Amino acid sequence: MNALVVATLVFACLFGGTIAGMRASRRLQERHLSKETQEAVKLGVGMVAAMASLILGLMTASVKGNFDSTSRDVQQFTTYLITLDVALRHYGPDADPARLALRAYTEHALAETWPDKAAVRVASDESEARLSQVGRLIRALDPKTSDQGDLRSEAIERYKALSALRWVLIEESATQVPPIFTIVLIIWLTFIFMSFGLFAxxxxxxxSVFLLCAMSLGGAIFLILEMSTPFDGSIIVPPDAMQNALRHMVK
Structure with missing residues (x-):
């Protein structure tokens, strides 16, 4: 769901609803615009506005929580990458093939998750194959000393944690706002703005005020939808941590 398209649709529906309400008020008889009618409409619209506010708040809290969780998991993921590289470095020259494979995986993951121009690909068969190669090379190590045995065990544990967290990030990247939530919210907000225009x-x-209000709510929906895809769009989890991990590996 394209966030900019949806935000534009929200603005058009809300401002269009306001104008439609204003036009309708000019065709209604005076008794339909009485004080009693306004009070009754305000009661009904107030209930809808309360529900719309609740849904909007839930959507905001949900996507913000998922975005923050993804950001923390990326930080944890890079920590595992660095500590795994350190363990392999301390192991000695025999672990160099595994270190090179880990560096190649990190470069590939960085390029496909935060590409310059291509489409974002958080999960791919090639990425999984590269990480699996790292695991095979680590398990193939033949420790000659007790220290190397401990480092091999540590590297295996780090690799397992890395693989598990990778799938967590893949699932978090696919979490989006259900379209039905957005559709219902647009209908409710349009009805509310139409009632505003009816008596304004x-x-x-x-x-001008209703125009700015419609733009503001359209912007709010845009932010919600953008944050629901933490690796795609104009609001994303920054790649700084992964870049720092890669720089640490090439030292």
Whole structure:
């Protein structure tokens, strides 16, 4: 779901609903715009507005929580990469093939998750194959001393944690706002703005205010949808941690 397209649709529906309400008020008879009618409409719209606020708050909290969790997991992922590289480095020259494979995997993961121009690919068969190669090379190590045996065991544990966390990140990257939530929210907000326009005076000030309000809510939906895809769009988890891990490996 393209965030900019949805945000534009939200703005169009909300502002269009306001204008439709203003136009409808000019065709209604005076008794339909009485004080009692306004109070009744306000009660009904107030309930819908409360539900819309609740849904909007839940959506914001959900995507923000997922975004923060993904950011923390990326930090943890890079920590595992660095500590695995350190263990292999201390093992000695026999672990150099595993270190090179780990570096190649890190470069590939960085390129496919944070590409310059290509589409984002958090999970791919090639990435999985590269990481599996690292595991095979680590298990193939033949320790000559007790220290090397401990380092091999540590490297295997780090590799297992790395593999598990990779799948966590893959699942987190696929978490998106259910379309039905967005559709229902747009319908509710459009109804609310239509009721505003029904009793609002038709002048430049009121139209300008409703225009800004529609833009603000469209921007809020845009931010929510952008944050729901932590590796794609204009709001993403930064690649700084992965870049730092790669720099540490090439020292």
């Amino acid at each position: 005076p038709v002048n430049a000030v009121s139209i």
